[in-house]
Amino acid sequence: MNMDSFTQKLESPKGSRAAWIVLGVLVAIIFGLNLSSVGFWEPWEASEFLVAEEYATRGPAEPSTNPAAPSYNAVVPTLEGEPVGRSLLKVWLMSLGAGSGEVKVGALELKTRAGFALALWVLVMVNFAWVRKRFSTRAGLISGLVFATFPVIFIASHNLATEVLFVVTTSLAFMAWFEFVYAQEKRAQWLGLFTAAMTLVFLDQRLFGVLLVLVILGVHALTEAISEGKIQKRRLIEASASIGLSAVAFAWAWGSGDLAEMKDVFIPHRGQIVSVLIPLLLSLGLFWAARDSRPGQAFWSRGWVGLLALTAVIFGVGWTYGAANPTLLQNGEVFGKIPVLTFFLEHEIFGTSLVSKHMTFDLWVRQIGFAIVPWVGIVPLGLAYLGRATRLDADDVKAERTAAKRLVLVWAAFSAVLMIFGSIYSHYFFPGFLALAIGVGVMFADDEFWDELRQKPLALYAMGFFAVAAVMMVGKDLERFPARFVEVYTVLQDKLDLEEDFSFGRAMKVLKYAMMATLVVYFFGLLSWAGITLRRAPGAIQWLKRGPKGWFVSIRDGIKNLSQGSDSESERPFEARSAQKEAFRAEDGLIPRVAGIVESQKGFVFILLGLALVTTLVYQTKFIPDLTNHLSQRGVFETYQESAEADAKLYRYDVADRESSVYLQDLETIANAAEFRQKFASPERLFAVIPRDNLAKINQDIRRQTKQNLVVLDARSSRLLLVSNQLEDGEKDHNYVAESIIEDESVIQNPLLVDADGQKVHPKFDGQLEMLGVSYDRPAGKDGHPVYKWGETAVIDYYFRVLNRVPGNQKIFVHVDTPGNRINGDHYPNDGWFPTNLWLPGDVVRSRHHLKIENYSTPGIYNLNFGFFVGSNRMKVTPRAAHDGQNRVTAGKIRVEAL
Template identity: 25%
Template sequence: MAEHASMMSAARRQLLALGALLRRPESLALLMGAAVFLPMLGASGLWDPWETHYAEVARRIVVDGDWITPRWQGELFFSKPILNFWLMAASFHLFGISALSARLPFALVGILGVFLAFRFVSRVTDARRGLWAAFALCTTPFYFFIARQAITDITFCVFVLGALGSFALVALRPDTPRREALYIYVFAGLAALAKTPVGLAIPAAVVLVYLLLSGEWSLLRRLRLPLGILLFLLIAAPWYVSVLALHGRKFSDEFFMHHNLQRAFTGVHGERGTFEYFIKQAGYGFFPWVGLLPLALGRVLGRLRQREDTEALRLQVPSPEGQTLRLELFLLLWFGVTFVTFTLIVTKFHHYVFPALPPLAILAGVCLAAEEGTGLRLLLPLGVLPLLMVGNDIVSSDTHLANLYTYAYERPLPGEIYPRLALGLITGLFGLCLMLSRFFARPRLLRPALAVLAAASTITLAWYYQPRLGHTMSQQDVFDTYQRVARPGEKLYQYQMNWRGEVFYSNDKIVKIGDETGFRNIFTKPERAFLIAVRESLGPLDRVMRQATGRHVHVLPGSGLRYVLISNQLGPGEEDLNPLTQHLLAEAPTIAHPVRAELADPAQLAGGAQLALLGYELRPEVPSTGGELELTLYFQCLRRIDKSWQIFIHIDGFGHEFHRINGDHYPVEGLLTTDQWMPGDIVRDHVRLKVPREFTAKNYTLYLGFYIGDTRMRVLPGFPQDGSDRIRAGTFSMD
């Protein structure tokens, strides 16, 4: 009995000690990061092209045992330095090769960044401001999206945050231990191994501008430059020296000249844009905290106009509020220098502005933690405008958030999983809190309300949307299907793919088919074969199969908006998901509104009609304003069409374009473009159109046709048209 009581007492002491540990501010900061970045981390496969590209390089390190020279498909890979590949390779070695083990090191680095933000803010000011800064950072979409991906940006950004956070402690807190200055160079060395040593120009520029503006040149002595530079070289130089010794100019030309200097000053790939390009991306990536920007900027600028605050800045040991002001000014400087630097870089991707977001998020958290008498009630309502501008864009389109950390921004996204309603509700409630902030009895009632809404946004996007979006962005689902249904000896091919996932998921063993002839030679044989292709290739490949065998290709489960798994045979119990079988008909059905009009390319009129409209169907038959209508069109291919024409739809009320519903689109959602139609094909095309609520006309006329640029297909004489090569298909009423 006494022994049992002793064990219970020991367990109770351990639980109390654990509870005390978890209640410490440092532990809370770490737990916040873990709660955001770790759940559902491996719920979907690695995304193309960056995650799969980097993961394959790391996989080669594990397979080849070469931890110095990164390789891709047997070739040298010098796009990025080595640290991220070491992290992934170590995780693969410990936990096996999977999406979770690829992303885990980056999520842990993201948690480290949250802790570093808390650390330097709490030491410059206090733990309460540090926790709010950490919370704002880990609930910023740009940060948590990228921290949950196996890409290089989070490591570089966190190590720059660590370097500048340590500099802030040295610069703003004279009583900071001397060893803190050395952490600047440790983090700088890691950043140089994470993405690029050229990128260290950003923290160097922040430090230089700080010294120029403050005049605190004596700070250079406290930075311990000789020892720090030696420490930086000890961390960063060995790998660079080793790879230069092994590969010489091939490494220097590709890594330094092409992927760093040329990317920055002349452009390699990616988009181009002006100053506003990154303003938009920063706004989307800072939702919903973008509503705190007027508070952050107005509070700092307003306090600079007050004599007591400006005098506090000059004190050797300023007051707590003066210290907070110095921190806020430093964060603004950090953001401004970083943002301007990236606007000057020629090559642009949406996520290139990401390193400018952490200081802005930290600043928002610090300002939100401000006491009542520091402009909180006056400035917060002004945030409704930027919040609604950003919120309106995010709610109206699913591309803005997804494209913060993806590639090829024009690719389709699954709109049905986008949490539009939740984001709209969060935008409205967050804006309402800002508007009513003047009436909150105490700021401590406002902060929890904003925190709950930011947490709701984070959970919705990080735990729900991002993992589900991964099923579209990754090839893992189609590879899982192949591994489940293929029998020994049944090969997997890829068709004209260069999205990286086909290499990673096949362990670099997949065979590439480069043209339609190669596809025909393999897939018309009696042996079963499988092929991965982008969805846009389904139409051409299906046409080749129909020409050769009279049958469609089979599309298997796991296929989605971007990738399809194709086979020439179905196994027992397997379902064919080829959407073209629903749009290519053996014969024309009974059509609710039959109408015939024949068309031809103006450059090929001598050969006669190329296609004919057979009629249309409308659901509902009497659409309502503010609702939707579904239009189904039926066409017949009369002879070969060698161009890809778009369909235009004009539904005109009052007989003019001012009351027009437009429905331009490629046939069959781009899966079956006109150059893939075969003579005799009956093509069924669907399009959904929204009817504006303000349209008041009762009767509407349906016009349609085909166009490329400014050229329309010619409607042949004798068929209903308006004289501008628009088929006059019919009229209908609207409620």
Template identity: 25%
Template structure:
């Protein structure tokens, strides 16, 4: 982009006056000309089809008239995304809890908050080695604890404010050097990036690094570009203000992540940008060839960046994992390099941590090198520094440097939270703004973004733990009970984002739309007819001929299957009903899909066109709107629900509402320090299951006349899910019933009690270890040695209903019932064989999915193993024999009683239809 595309008062060129162009409303084909470029944000008239108002002119400067509403809109958007729900999600143990405890200790020693002392907890001032990074993030959390007390939201609030500051500084840079819409779009993208939002809402500390890098980049880039064209004493105020912001960012970056990330990246970015501008001739100042303030800023930034990079590299080379952490390094080193610490580790992390924007960013980066179309009728401006060109160069250079720094550190420190999401957000914002100003649409972007978003979505479905990439913590565990809800949320995010982005970028907004619904239907019919005619011309009609041949084949297959099923033709009769149904219906379903699918897509496209024209909003606004919908789905649904699974806060709240005075609380597998943020102090904590069981059952179980437990008789225990099986086994051994779990919403942390108090047991174990007598649909008498009795089995469908037959390729559950007679020796797995017609289904699996080992089963327990099975399509209709048993290696658990074959219990027949 050249400054010739703009009018600049300082250059002597006349200001650009946008030319209106014709646009026809849906109901009036010849309505008065409407110019999408006249949309205003905070009083700014933007040139949608050409260029923005001249940066630095009255309409582009931050202090210009009408800038207040735009700035307030940016502030409101950032605050809405970052500040709510700070206290809704509890503290994540151990990751947030460890950081919160370190900040608590800093609050005690640095801010004198003696009221935050906890018994039996470390109280000394932590070192940088304890922190694993610079201290600024922890000091910020400590200040929150000092001011508001020991609460989860008090530690998160200062970090959220850092995130808010970073977003506002990004807005100011884009609004001043590009235009206000670009600034608003930059904020909208940034605060819908999960990496930025979740780091701002959790006590992990790296949002300070992200905000610091944003401030350093914006401050140095603003001082460089504003200083490169400043004339007169008054004009130096803006560069000086930017320079102050930049220095604050550099200092904050150094105090959070050391020299390489906190100082070298933004300083080298500004310095190299200045070097590129100077050597390319874009810095030309023909009326005053003397060095400018921008030259001083650029040269100093280059020298500082080179020095910081050299010093940081030397410190990295001389440091080791077992040595104290140097402040200049700012990252904790690993004793052994991680296996996946290759140069693409940061790229893989960003792909999942920035979803769904990560699907759009590769194309936005490419479009950053293409300037938007020039305003028609714009007079060429005098040569000089175009700030937007400088912003684009600075974004590319600094983003590349940030990636290089993280790729350099990956083999030594593993995956670190990428500190430059604001840079990527600005790149996306410029691509959106370019489209609004007249840059061409891109079908490649529309399709490519959708495909890439779908690939990332499949990653989240197949490996849900990828969603935890936003936190960059070591070996996080994704709660299994949240997988289905997580997949549903990600599906909505995919549809909202990919759909709106594709609609926005696939085509230009047409000038004329249909006058009425009838006119639209007539045009749609004409387009369908034209498409049919075009189909006859492709490959000289050979494509249509091939489709006719395929349809004839499908008709023949359908007729053959229909007749064969009716007359009992052997091959067809043995074919699974589901496969036969597909074959009999393909002849009409496939052509209908091919005919209706394009019509539906055209209808959706036209509806989007109509909405854009009717609302008179820029078509490009669909992309930030897509990000806002997707980002808010993630920020206000997905991640809060995930955090509820990972934090003990909900169980502490349940205890607060359910317990009576005098009923004590303890923890098992959950550190008692977490209680200080919810209960106001530490509580008893156990790491040993027998000790926790002894404490839980020590109180008397007597009650009052109305059946309520006596005062002090009931005890409560917050249990880590991994410890529940052993605790439940001990409880069943002494009480012959399952341990009452009164809050089982999370698959990670549960609330148990020695008495149910009239509430249902929410333990997942109550579904597989029965307290009531079993009544399987198919009773059976068999025995494995003298230890395990077989009671029977049943088949259920996906709705839990008992079925008598199964269909291939459909999911069912085989529920097998056992009664324990003696403690079971050996580490057995279970197998299921469904045999017949020279076919076998082999269902080897851990008993109860390995979640309740056989060694924990107590005499008298009734166990239900629930195995999910799905027969392959080659299972033809008929009766198949069902066998099951247990094995360890090559040895099978010996069947001593009942129908058996080769130490397999012969359970009966399964009918396949």
């Protein structure tokens, strides 16, 4: 069956049912694959879960003697008894599975996240039905799979910290409103769905969510009025004037010093009030301006019912919240923030966040680009298609399809613009992801559009250049800054505590280049070009054999024909080449047949969807679990459960009380170092969680007293470690500090000795450290030195015997020198996690250094000139023969070679 026959059958009733089943099953697998197997990312998901758990298990609020003190009720989420600005919809949904009381790994994650996954699955299926009705089955299937393979969507179905419910509620509202306006039947049901969706929007994002939907619908109504030519310029001018005058009036009242009574009441809160009223006036004004167009007229004649119902919900929630959090008064005047307005407008973002520091449009663009990998090169083309299609289809008899395209375009564009406003009140999540996916689906289902592009190959080439460039740029950013990919899932946190060498691995690079190759093959007809070129190879060889005289004659004849013109060459060169490629793809043979598939629009989409599904599978099975090991305490808790006997307790030591964790709640705290040493020395097995950053300090304290190291049973988390005093059979010690304390000095490959008064001695630094030697990660070359090429990383181990305690955290300088060039290797010992002031006298310590050999370094022998320093002060080296007069020891030599 060829692709054309397949797509025709897809549009039949039977094909549509098959597409519905395939889409439903695939999306269910994508959204449900890791629901129970991936741990909560902490503190982000932990914070959300703990709020929901407290909401599900708390009792009625106790009456307060202070009427101005904040309290809680059914619409007020709390954390440790204090009201917090969380999404009511999210809290209610999570609380259905959060009140279990006991931490059961797997079941807890599944119950808490299932509501999010189900909501996204329902949205995909509703989108399929809507896009199929308004466009085609193929468009619905493609858009659903594109949406489900956006990382921001399938990761958000497994992550409680994102605001993915915002995408679900607003998307349902837009589709329901469009059907309410344009459908010929069941309009009451669509109005009910619109009202329900808008209510959910409010419960999720409160007034900002409602204003966002109303403004976008208002803009769409205005575009329809202008496009259909059913509105007079005078009314647009009147609407603009009314909106402008209203804004001026509010600005004047805001800043006027004459309105004393208004000033006393409003000026302390003018930002909050204007933030509500100005967007509301804007959206209502746009509706009023478009009231004679079909969308505006339909909304005003019947849609007010839905708005009244929504208003009743807003009023009820506001009244209930106000009952628990009364307006604060001082001397008869309002002070501070008005609690109800704050609740309506703000959305709390916890932790030190990039959002609270700088919210810029380029940050949104970058985050949206990361969020839609691997579709980052295709989505902008879909938006451009929508803009072009809505313009070219203005006279299309299928006006409703054109109106739907305009809605999707406005939906995507204004969602981005309005989020800038929303960031003022900490609403940061882009809600228009489904619109981006619909644009891609509708574009790829438009056969006439692609047939036209085939005849205009320059436009096709331009699209290809843009798509490949977008994939290259975003892919490069992800390779350079892999941690930035998860900002949107960790509330744009500043510090993720990931390892410095954390990366996506080779698989993601392979997928990136596979995507680029697919784009090049399709947009530039690479296979057809290769086939035509190979076919012409014998003729080219014969042309070369003609020699200079023959070349001159053929070039002269070609210029003559070009100047005189020829009927056979009347086409433009690009169009002529495009026609040749089309003819080649229609031929028999392996290469033409393969080209006919991969360079066809339908085959191209099939390959893109396959790559997207493979990328999603790699994320789900490799990247997300690896990332979870760093960002979740589940691994710590699971290892404790596997290793501990039934009655063994788990303690926390040196862990701040504010360190929230779903898995490590209500642990008994070890009060001080003396108690920890006592439990460590006990014959009973100790299990405790400690901060990762404090391992060296705690290990030093234990080693000083017992000459033993802590046993680290689990070191996967970026924040906490699971430690013990015993190591059982089958268990592995992950104490990376202990690995740097050497018991066998024979591992030192290159001992470092200098002559001093006829004796061989090791260099000493301030009489505190004795440098024993150096080891490399590769054997010596022919000249006795290890060889490294440009771009490689040399792993160098330096060994020291600790003679006396080192005051302060010394930094290492390594001047890797050859005549005319230096590679700077300054670093803290062992990347900073085992500082010199925690080295114990008598120990032999290894400090591992990863030295990157810079490209274009001068080839040759390099000296490793080594020393310690703090600020401008270097540790003094003895004896004099051990250094160069600047307290630099030549620790070894390496050879650097070009590629």
